[in-house]
Amino acid sequence: MAGESAVMRLLADDMKRYLKIYFIFVKNSFQLFLSHRFNFLMGITANIIWTISQLISLRFLFDKISTFQGWSFQDLILLLAFGQIYVYTSVLIYDSNISDLPKKIISGAFDRMLTKPINIKFLSSFETVAIAQFIPMITTVTPLLLYGLAGRHSLTLASLLFAFLFIILGNIAFYLLTLALIGLTFFVENALSIKDFITQRTSDLSRIPTDYFPKAIRYIITYAIPLAFVTYYPALVIRGRVDPILPLTSLLLLTILFYYLGHVIWQKGLKNYSGVG
Amino acid sequence: MAKYLLLLKNQISLITTYRFELSWRWLSTLFEIVVYFSLWSLTAQGNQADLKKLLLYYILFFGILHNLQSSKVASWMGDDISSGALNQYLTKPINFPLVQIIKTITILIVRVITPIIILSVGTLFFPGYLAPAGVINFIFFLIFALLGLILWNLLMVIIGSLAFWLTEIRSLVTVVDLIFTFLKGAFIPAYLYPDRVKTLLSYTPFSYLTSFPTDIYQGFVSGEKLFSGSMIIVFWIIVLGFLCRFIYGRGVRRYEAFG
Numbered sequence: 001m002a003g004e005s006a007v008m009r010l011l012a013d014d015m016k017r018y019l020k021i022y023f024i025f026v027k028n029s030f031q032l033f034l035s036h037r038f039n040f041l042m043g044i045t046a047n048i049i050w051t052i053s054q055l056i057s058l059r060f061l062f063d064k065i066s067t068f069q070g071w072s073f074q075d076l077i078l079l080l081a082f083g084q085i086y087v088y089t090s091v092l093i094y095d096s097n098i099s100d101l102p103k104k105i106i107s108g109a110f111d112r113m114l115t116k117p118i119n120i121k122f123l124s125s126f127e128t129v130a131i132a133q134f135i136p137m138i139t140t141v142t143p144l145l146l147y148g149l150a151g152r153h154s155l156t157l158a159s160l161l162f163a164f165l166f167i168i169l170g171n172i173a174f175y176l177l178t179l180a181l182i183g184l185t186f187f188v189e190n191a192l193s194i195k196d197f198i199t200q201r202t203s204d205l206s207r208i209p210t211d212y213f214p215k216a217i218r219y220i221i222t223y224a225i226p227l228a229f230v231t232y233y234p235a236l237v238i239r240g241r242v243d244p245i246l247p248l249t250s251l252l253l254l255t256i257l258f259y260y261l262g263h264v265i266w267q268k269g270l271k272n273y274s275g276v277g
Numbered sequence: 278m279a280k281y282l283l284l285l286k287n288q289i290s291l292i293t294t295y296r297f298e299l300s301w302r303w304l305s306t307l308f309e310i311v312v313y314f315s316l317w318s319l320t321a322q323g324n325q326a327d328l329k330k331l332l333l334y335y336i337l338f339f340g341i342l343h344n345l346q347s348s349k350v351a352s353w354m355g356d357d358i359s360s361g362a363l364n365q366y367l368t369k370p371i372n373f374p375l376v377q378i379i380k381t382i383t384i385l386i387v388r389v390i391t392p393i394i395i396l397s398v399g400t401l402f403f404p405g406y407l408a409p410a411g412v413i414n415f416i417f418f419l420i421f422a423l424l425g426l427i428l429w430n431l432l433m434v435i436i437g438s439l440a441f442w443l444t445e446i447r448s449l450v451t452v453v454d455l456i457f458t459f460l461k462g463a464f465i466p467a468y469l470y471p472d473r474v475k476t477l478l479s480y481t482p483f484s485y486l487t488s489f490p491t492d493i494y495q496g497f498v499s500g501e502k503l504f505s506g507s508m509i510i511v512f513w514i515i516v517l518g519f520l521c522r523f524i525y526g527r528g529v530r531r532y533e534a535f536g
Contacts, residue, residue: 042448049455057316057464064320064469193301201305204312212315 021118022126029129040132047088047136051144054080054207071209078148078238081141082167082231083206088137089171090178090199094125098182102192105185105273121179121266154240162244163234166251170230173255174199177226180262186269198225206231226254280371281379288383303391309339317466329406334466334491336407340392342422342487343463346429348454349381350374354437355446363532374434374525382426410496417503421490424510428482431517432457434525441528462488468497479506482513 033040058080062073071079101124104110113123149155178199184191202225210218210232222228229251236242314335321327354377357363366373400407409415436453440446460483461467467488470478478484489506492498498506 036445038443039445039448042452046448046451046455049452049459053455053459053464060465060469061316061320065322068319190301197301197305201308204308208312208315 018119018122021122025126026129026131029131032128033131043132044136044139047133048140051080051084051136051140055144069209069212074148074150074152075235075239076207076209077144078235079209079231080207081144081148082234083203084137084141084144085167086171086174086206086227086230087200087203088133088141090174092130092133092137094175094178095200096130097125097127098178098195099192101182102185102189120270121262124182125175125179149238152238155238159237159240162248163237165248166229166234166237166244169248169251169255170226170233173226173251173258174230176255176258176262180258180265183262183265183269186265186272202227209235223250223254226251229254281375284376284379285383288380289387302388306339306344306392310335313339313463313466317469320469330468330495331466333407333495334468336392336396337491337494338461338463338487340396341389342425342490343458343461344389344392345382345385345422345426346461346486347381347385348433348436348450349384350377350430350433351437351450351453352447353377353380354434355440355450358437358440358528358532359444359446367529374437374521377437378430378434381430409494414493414496417498418490418494421485421493421506421510424514425486425490427514428510428517429486431514431521432482434521435517438521438524438528441531457483457486461486468492480509482510482517485510485513 055077058073058076061068062076068076101110104113104124110124114120116123178195181195181198182191184194202221205213205217205221206227210221210228213221218228222232229247233242233244233247233251237244314332317331318328321331354374357366357373357377363373366376396407409418436446436450439449443449458464460478460481462470467475467478467484475484485506489498493503
């Protein structure tokens with residue numbers, strides 16, 4: 001019993017320490033954000049323009065058709081909102097750090113990171129926060145989400161909670177997959193392209209309901225790349241078209257699988273790694 | 278001229294070294310075609326002619342024309358100007374914007390080779406879906422694709438030259454690229470735009486970047502329209518060419534280098 005509580009205390013201390021470190025990362029990123037205001041402002045504008053262009057496209061599309069295989073304009077906006085949440089969350093929290101890893105290995109910066117008394121996967125993932133993404137995330141996703149949710153008879157607190165759970169767990173699964181894929185950098189030189197393609201380029205497909213695609217693509221964007229779990233399933237839950245328990249269990253198993261995959265790749269990769277800086 | 282050809286050769290060997298990355302890019306292009314075709318195919322409501330038109334539009338758009346028009350020229354110009362790497366170009370008898378264009382074009386040519394091969398082979402097997410409307414159409418398609426490429430690069434050199442004043446322009450380039458991509462007809466097929474928008478765009482360079490050559494390939498441009506289109510393109514090439522020289526020249530005069 002005493003041993004168990006000591007372990008818990010150690011874990012809590014570790015958690016507190018990492019939260020403190022993360023707070024410092026956020027603070028540093030905010031200072032950087034302030035010193036490059038014009039660039040960040042343009043970044044925000046780009047994101048807003050992209051969302052508006054997608055909205056115009058959808059509106060235009062629905063002027064020509066009444067329904068997209070049973071999905072209304074409002075449903076597709078909801079799908080777009082969930083897709084945007086995934087894209088912004090990944091870019092805001094970890095994607096730029098993870099994408100920089102191959103460069104850091106080549107420049108020798110990764111060697112310096114290894115000497116720090118912090119978990120290397122944590123440091124490689126969260127060293128900087130893309131503060132500028134936070135503003136467009138709020139300004140573009142909120143209206144899309146509100147519009148997508150407004151006036152739905154099928155909407156209940158339970159369905160909202162389940163949709164939220166899908167998004168949270170799906171984003172964690174995506175992060176773990178991204179981390180696993182970039183870990184391939186230790187073995188092959190093109191890991192960044194693979195990672196970008198699987199975790200970013202495929203997000204284009206999230207704008208279309210998964211059931212529109214042939215079975216093979218449907219399986220790939222659900223079980224190999226958890227895209228359907230962060231966009232399609234939350235939208236289905238909100239529309240009251242699916243029992244969330246089975247897909248949530250699949251997502252949980254997938255998250256665990258990605259965790260172990262990343263763990264093994266990084267462990268072997270770090271053993272394989274020799275500094276070049 | 279020989280030095281630019283040498284640069285072209287070096288760039289090609291550099292790019293073909295990264296074959297793996299190229300394959301992922303081709304897959305990305307395929308994804309774009311699938312996504313946008315899937316979205317807009319419903320507007321055809323099963324009409325085979327409309328589906329064919331849409332498929333060919335997106336294959337030509339994303340596979341070739343849009344792939345050839347990258348904002349890298351502006352980004353790289355901006356990087357070299359803000360980092361001071363421009364110094365090494367100014368001290369040599371070479372044209373800095375032209376070097377950036379050649380560097381980009383090489384990447385883009387390598388990038389479109391596979392889509393072109395797929396389109397050519399596909400044309401042999403599915404001529405009804407992929408073949409151009411005629412030999413003349415194909416020749417004019419090539420000519421106008423080239424003119425569109427010139428227009429695009431002139432626009433990019435102007436944006437890239439803004440780095441002399443703004444220093445960091447990467448995000449600005451992203452914004453401009455998005456707007457241009459939208460106006461070119463990526464997110465909505467340009468031929469589906471309302472007539473008023475189409476007429477308005479026909480006086481700007483944007484119509485001639487991708488949608489005009491695509492229309493020519495598919496045989497939707499009459500002789501009269503071809504003539505007026507040519508006049509507008511030539512007008513824009515002259516205007517943008519002068520603007521390029523002016524802004525870049527002013528920028529170089531303003532540029533201060535250390536080291």
